Amino acid sequence: QVQLVESGGGLEQAGGSLRLSCIASERTFASYAMGWFRQAPGKERAFVAAISASGSTTRVVGSVKGRFTISRNNARNTVYLQMNNLKPEDTAVYFCAGTRTRFTSARTDYDYWGQGTQVTVSS
Numbered sequence: 001q002v003q004l005v006e007s008g009g010g011l012e013q014a015g016g017s018l019r020l021s022c023i024a025s026e027r028t029f030a031s032y033a034m035g036w037f038r039q040a041p042g043k044e045r046a047f048v049a050a051i052s053a054s055g056s057t058t059r060v061v062g063s064v065k066g067r068f069t070i071s072r073n074n075a076r077n078t079v080y081l082q083m084n085n086l087k088p089e090d091t092a093v094y095f096c097a098g099t100r101t102r103f104t105s106a107r108t109d110y111d112y113w114g115q116g117t118q119v120t121v122s123s
Helices: none
Strands: 006-008 008-013 018-024 033-039 047-052 058-060 069-073 079-082 091-098 117-122
Touching: 006 091, 008 047, 018 033, 018 091, 033 069, 033 079, 047 069, 047 079, 058 069, 079 091
Parallel strands: 008 117
Antiparallel strands: 006 018, 018 079, 033 047, 033 091, 047 058, 069 079, 091 117
16 A cells, blocks of 8 residues: 655745655555646645656646646655646645555546645745
8 A cells, every 4th residue: 555645835926936755655666657636625635746757757737737747766665746836726725645556646546645745835
């Protein structure tokens, strides 16, 4: 059972930056594709970014393209989400997720989830 723990959330002003981290308990972390999702109040959990197991392939949703970057350090069992030029509409709980199946942006393909970290962006 893979355990994922997110950190790095908080309150930031619009235009600011935050970096989220997600550390995995599993020593075979390098075999997992990883993703970041977010859930705003009253909305469904939505895809933000994904990265392949090797880190060679990434994908981000259009609304954050050019502002958010996903990366990973397999030696540290950690995946990151660098968030720049934050906007109030980025306010949400951010979740990291992992899957051994394949590189994917589909929420239902992910088997393991963290508990989430709150990101609040003030205008």
